[in-house]
Amino acid sequence: MAQEIERKYLVSSDEFKAQAGKSVRIIQGYLSSVPERTVRVRVKGDKGFLTIKGIGNESGASRYEWEKEISVEEAQELLKICEPGVIDKTRFLVDHQGHIFEVDEFYGSNQGLTVAEVELIDETQTVNKPSWLAEEVTGDARYYNSMLMKQPFTQW
Numbered sequence: 001m002a003q004e005i006e007r008k009y010l011v012s013s014d015e016f017k018a019q020a021g022k023s024v025r026i027i028q029g030y031l032s033s034v035p036e037r038t039v040r041v042r043v044k045g046d047k048g049f050l051t052i053k054g055i056g057n058e059s060g061a062s063r064y065e066w067e068k069e070i071s072v073e074e075a076q077e078l079l080k081i082c083e084p085g086v087i088d089k090t091r092f093l094v095d096h097q098g099h100i101f102e103v104d105e106f107y108g109s110n111q112g113l114t115v116a117e118v119e120l121i122d123e124t125q126t127v128n129k130p131s132w133l134a135e136e137v138t139g140d141a142r143y144y145n146s147m148l149m150k151q152p153f154t155q156w
Contacts, residue, residue, distance in 0.1 A: 004053070004065040005123055008143060011114040012134040016103050019130070020092035026104075029082030033146040040146070041078040044091075048075025061123050061138050085109075085149030097128045109152030115143055 028042040040051040048071050054064030070078075079086070087110070092103040094116075103116045115137070118127055137143045142151065 002065050002067075003062055005062045005120045006117045007061060007120065007127065007136060007138045008115055008117045008140075009129070009136050009138075010134040011103060011116050011132055013132045015132040016092060016094050016101070016116070016130065019094045019096065020103070021095060023090050023092045026087070026089050026091055027079070028087045028145065029079045029085070030146050030149060031078065031082055033083055033150065035141075035146075038146045041075050041082060043072055043075045043079070046072060048072045050075070050078070056139065059123060059139055061120070083149065085152070087145050087149055094130070096130045099127055101130070106148070106153065109154050110148050111154060113148075113153040 024045040026042060026044050028040055031039040031041060036055045038051075038053045040049075040053070042049045042051065047069060049067055050070050051065065051067040053066075056063040086108075088107045089104045089110070090107075092105070094101040094103055099118050101116045101118050103114065106113045116133060120127070141147050142156070
């Protein structure tokens with residue numbers, strides 16, 4: 001079993017873009033959005049992915065994750081049968097003091113929301129946060145992509 005451990009933060013400014021090494025457009029939908037087993041379909045640039053995630057632990061920082069690359073054509077077909085609501089975003093990769101922050105800038109009904117995630121070795125690992133990070137929202141279900149498709153940021 002693969003375990004994903006990460007922290008999620010709101011982003012307070014566009015300063016991260018000057019530090020970003022690369023970026024990619026992501027379109028994703030959910031075949032299942034129940035917290036116990038989310039099943040995500042994603043087109044990430046010129047690749048497709050199918051991802052299954054389990055429910056998070058009490059802090060929301062750790063959960064089971066399984067991912068398999070599939071063809072873009074397969075991903076596009078699966079997107080047609082996903083639950084209503086598609087996530088459209090650009091992901092920027094920012095290397096900051098030995099950690100890679102994945103910064104997602106959302107579009108469409110989530111326009112105006114930008115969040116950053118950083119993967120950790122364990123939940124107690126400390127991270128030197130860049131100046132453009134704001135409030136930590138790890139474990140706040142409103143910021144899960146599977147919830148943003150149901151309750152978009154612009155409707156809060």
